[in-house]
Amino acid sequence: MPKMNEEHGYVKLNGTSIPHPIGERLHVIPNHVCPVIDLKDSFVATRSGTVIGTWPVDARGRSG
Numbered sequence: 001m002p003k004m005n006e007e008h009g010y011v012k013l014n015g016t017s018i019p020h021p022i023g024e025r026l027h028v029i030p031n032h033v034c035p036v037i038d039l040k041d042s043f044v045a046t047r048s049g050t051v052i053g054t055w056p057v058d059a060r061g062r063s064g
Helices: none
Strands: 042-047 050-056
Touching: none
Parallel strands: none
Antiparallel strands: 042 050
16 A cells, blocks of 8 residues: 655555556655645646646745
């Protein structure tokens, strides 16, 4: 079962086959956005897979 903490994502591989080839992009939804959003000037907002805008991060770089 996959699990996450603030800085890392873990994927458990069962057996010898790798479910995703090296280099494949995976869509990861962070469980805690503070360390993620703090690193960006803006982000793309979506709703049901449709881009609804690009929003600025007003608190950029202020978490520490």
